[in-house]
Amino acid sequence: MMDEQTAVCARLRATLxxxxxxxxxxxxxxxxxxxxxxxxxxxxxxxxPDGSRLDSGGLQAFxxxxxxxxxxxxxxxxxxxxxxxxxxxxxxxxYETQTLDDGSGNGRHATALLRRNGANWRWRxxxxxxxxxxxxxx
Numbered sequence: 001m002m003d004e005q006t007a008v009c010a011r012l013r014a015t016l017x018x019x020x021x022x023x024x025x026x027x028x029x030x031x032x033x034x035x036x037x038x039x040x041x042x043x044x045x046x047x048x049p050d051g052s053r054l055d056s057g058g059l060q061a062f063x064x065x066x067x068x069x070x071x072x073x074x075x076x077x078x079x080x081x082x083x084x085x086x087x088x089x090x091x092x093x094x095y096e097t098q099t100l101d102d103g104s105g106n107g108r109h110a111t112a113l114l115r116r117n118g119a120n121w122r123w124r125x126x127x128x129x130x131x132x133x134x135x136x137x138x
Contacts, residue, residue, distance in 0.1 A: 005082045008090045011121040015039040018077050020023055024073035040123045049130040072101030090114045107131035
């Protein structure tokens, strides 16, 4: 049985893999979007890298508009750390890179708040900040 820290990280990775497929090469059926949105709480909020804010309705509208808009998209996660883990909420931080087939892309630091919903973890809030340089100096 997975421990809770592993379960939180698994949810982050699974959701971002779903976003990669949705924005990238698909599939793009409505049932896939419904399954992706099930990973987010109804009161989900997000602060995007440009400072704009989205709620769950705004996120769904973005996904509907952006389906397939980034062919070849690859999302990679590194430096994943669970910063806080309680009975009903968890906070995790990670570094995310998004690249396209032509090599263009960006890196971003992210902090996510997840809430337990029964046996599952769902996204409650996400804060993203673009990395100062791309590709990141390592």
